[in-house]
Amino acid sequence: MRIGELAAASGVSARALRHYEEQGVLTPGRTRAGYRDYAASDVVRVRQIRTMIAAGVGTATIRRYLDCLRDGGEGVALELCPDLRAELDGLAERLTAQEREIQGKRQRLRGLLAGG
Amino acid sequence: MRIGELAAASGVSARALRHYEEQGVLTPGRTRAGYRDYAASDVVRVRQIRTMIAAGVGTATIRRYLDCLRDGGEGVALELCPDLRAELDGLAERLTAQEREIQGKRQRLRGLLAGG
DNA sequence: CTAAACCTTCACGCCCATGTGAAGGTCAAG
DNA sequence: CTTGACCTTCACATGGGCGTGAAGGTTTAG
Numbered sequence: 001m002r003i004g005e006l007a008a009a010s011g012v013s014a015r016a017l018r019h020y021e022e023q024g025v026l027t028p029g030r031t032r033a034g035y036r037d038y039a040a041s042d043v044v045r046v047r048q049i050r051t052m053i054a055a056g057v058g059t060a061t062i063r064r065y066l067d068c069l070r071d072g073g074e075g076v077a078l079e080l081c082p083d084l085r086a087e088l089d090g091l092a093e094r095l096t097a098q099e100r101e102i103q104g105k106r107q108r109l110r111g112l113l114a115g116g
Numbered sequence: 117m118r119i120g121e122l123a124a125a126s127g128v129s130a131r132a133l134r135h136y137e138e139q140g141v142l143t144p145g146r147t148r149a150g151y152r153d154y155a156a157s158d159v160v161r162v163r164q165i166r167t168m169i170a171a172g173v174g175t176a177t178i179r180r181y182l183d184c185l186r187d188g189g190e191g192v193a194l195e196l197c198p199d200l201r202a203e204l205d206g207l208a209e210r211l212t213a214q215e216r217e218i219q220g221k222r223q224r225l226r227g228l229l230a231g232g
Numbered sequence: 233c234t235a236a237a238c239c240t241t242c243a244c245g246c247c248c249a250t251g252t253g254a255a256g257g258t259c260a261a262g
Numbered sequence: 263c264t265t266g267a268c269c270t271t272c273a274c275a276t277g278g279g280c281g282t283g284a285a286g287g288t289t290t291a292g
Binding site: 051052054055056074075076078085088089091092095098099102103104105106108109111112113115 | 172191194201205207211214215220224225229
Binding site: 013015016019023031033034035053058059060 | 247248249250251252258259260
């Protein structure tokens with residue numbers, strides 16, 4: 001499977017797929033001509049990656065826990081990867097912090113709109 | 117008043133005060149020697165700027181509405197600046213959007229932590 | 233006189249996934 | 263053969279308010 005096919009099949013741009021390779025989260029083989037050669041299972045792989053990115057997990061972190069991605073289905077094998085769980089917990093905290101920051105801004109903004 | 121004094125009086129670093137000048141939101145005079153010469157009222161001015169920044173208003177926006185900062189007190193003269201109100205409303209929306217994004221991430225993260 | 237405070241410009245680092253574009257060249261399918 | 267899909271590298275833009283440092287020079291206060 002070449003990059004264009006995977007792009008079409010996964011809904012992710014070819015540029016992004018190359019980016020994932022640069023980041024080491026997706027490592028296709030190569031044809032003799034040098035074309036990226038993706039496995040059929042990479043469609044699922046890409047979906048997993050997208051899910052994690054959409055959850056706020058950076059590619060650097062994803063790379064570190066590639067072995068924790070379930071081969072068959074969508075999810076993550078947390079029971080085998082306590083470190084990953086810790087990572088995700090930490091991320092959740094950061095999200096909470098960001099949320100608080102936004103709420104703080106909102107309050108100050110309300111102050112400006114009201115008392116201003 | 118020189119930059120160090122204003123920094124001490126306002127609790128803002130000299131570096132930041134220079135930054136504000138670069139961004140055009142604070143325009144001190146100059147002594148003959150070339151030192152920045154701030155007015156006493158700039159202490160309040162800086163506080164207003166900080167408040168707006170803390171609310172998420174960018175320096176570029178602040179610069180556009182400098183005339184809308186109240187001379188005496190803390191607030192903003194919204195009644196004279198309908199455009200500023202619109203700007204702040206827009207910012208509020210963006211904050212809401214950011215909040216939704218974070219909540220989306222949080223949900224996906226929960227999905228990973230639960231079903232993973 | 234000396235030390236501290238000030239001045240300037242230039243510029244990278246943070247945080248990060250992607251888009252974009254250029255520029256030049258190769259390969260595969262019809 | 264032609265065309266479109268692919269390859270490479272280099273690199274900048276986005277959102278932004280700072281921190282930081284270098285490097286060299288001037289001013290003011292005591």
